[in-house]
Amino acid sequence: MEINDGTGSSHPMAGGKSPWGAGSGKQPTGDGPSGNEPSPSADEPSADKPKGPRNPWLPPTDEPRRSASIEDIFKHRGPEGPRRSGGGGDGPGFRLPELPGGRSWFPLAIGAILLVWLAFSMVHQIGPKEEGVVTTFGKYSRTLTPGLSVTLPWPIQQVDVEQVSEFRIEQIPEGSAQKLMLTGDQNLVDLSYIVRWTIKDLKQYRFQLAQPDETVREVAEAAMRASVAQKSLNQVLSGSGRADIEQSVMSRMQAILDAYESGIAIQGVQIRKTDPPKEVEEAFKDVSAAQQDADAEINRAEAYAQQILARAQGDAASFDKIYAQYKLAPEVTKRRLYYETMERVLRQNDKTVVETQGLQTYLPLPEIKKRAEAAPAGGQ
């Protein structure tokens, strides 16, 4: 601002103070908005100016009302509106106090900016999980470890800070889309997994690969495909096979990435899910249902076996008991059993005794029949 002031005297527009300045007459418009005039101080010097154009960029014939409304917009922003303070050399802006000896603030301001810039570009705070690569005019100089470090300022040395020991996670596939992979027995499996990796050598990571992150993904895909292609579907689906695959993908990836000198360390590969493809899921479910069915069938058979054996043992035991008694008194026991059974049988049945032998007896068949019919009816 001071500088503007100094040259202001020769400025072609000095007469009007400011081409944009809200200072030019508000009054001629005679409009309501003039009442809102927030800073009359700027208006006063130009109050007696002619009604000519206030804005040099507008043709002289332009209606004053229009420019007035534009000014209003600025005015409504308050006295510190951008135009007002920027355009007017000695507008309502604040003025720095004069330095002793009348020196300008300019060199000091430059100096301060320089200092801040130096401080920012020379002192680097490296976080606990970070490392920084220092390059001098593009050439690798050293690697900064966690803590506070000082380097040469920016155009000379540059520091590139990167999270090093923090685990980076690649999820493949991203989202929940189905990703089918061919197994060794030419079946398909829907597989998703996570790769966790860190940077083990920052300068290699920075300088060696054009697209390190994408490389990790591609290498992971290649390694996973190769490992899955060596397993059968059942091995992939089963727990132990998964562990094998995780292990082999991890070592495969590490070997490839080391061959690229990528400076990347694979920390772990974790298979999140191995599912049969959606299209054949039902058939797979039916297999486990069949397994359940088979187990159920065996359970039923075993229950029956237990039953039949218990029954046999029970029968045999009871026979043995009776037989022991029978042995003691065979004839009596036999008779007793006979009469007891006869009693039970005849008590519950209709009896007809046919007396005379050799005589044709009339069998009261209709009656028997009737009674036979009545009995179930009565029973019910």
Next chain:
Amino acid sequence: METFWETHKTSLIAAAVAVVAVLSSIVVVPETEQAVIIQAGRPDRVANRFAPDRPYGETGAGIVFRVPFYERVERIDKRVLSVDMEPQTVLSTDQLRLNVDAYARYRIIDPVKMVQTAGTLATVDSQLAQILSSVVRQELGRRSFSALLAAERGSTMANIRTKLDAQARKYGAQVIDVRIKRADLPDGTPLESAFRRMQSARQQEAATLRAQGQKNGQIIRAEAEAQAAKIYAAAYGKDPQFYDFYRAMQSYDTTFAADSKSSTTIILSPENEYLKQFRGNR
């Protein structure tokens, strides 16, 4: 300010010109790039050329000088670059189709040659992508389907790499690695028939499991029955005659004395064993 300008005008202008001259003759080559300095259209020298064994910081990166206007600097990536093949269908010897997606990693080892033959990296990239597709198709098309799946294991990938590398050398590039990223069955019939095959395999498995369950159940039942028969034989075999009587009594009980709803009429003759006492034991 004004006075300073007035008095030092000449020197200021001279300094500015000097700065501009120095700046335009200095080129900063970062570790990730190699620079070919071209003298009036003819490659003259290379800065920060790739050298496998030289550690970072000693490769020649940093400030490189050139003669302004006379010399032009072409920057070429020094890092390991990737060329991604368009996924394409490979027909195996057993007439099965497989969609293969491969990638190659390469590096420019001779930037001068690259500048002369290809000009830009984009050209190298597209050329290599084309060569890669044709080499992949050629090499994989000579194998059976199952060998395709296990392509990583055999010499296939090495062959592809060697062939691609031979071509890449013409562009000043070196192929470091070629890998199959994905190998999928093409959509449509091949995929559906694979699904059908998987489905029928599972159905077969399910049927087998159920049959096995049935069989095992039968065996268990039969074994139990045999066991029971043995128990019965051991018990009843002691006195078959008494068993006959005993069992007959039981049988009558169940047949006639059970609380059956239908009543039976039994016609007895006085000769009957049971009634013989009625006759005074004649």
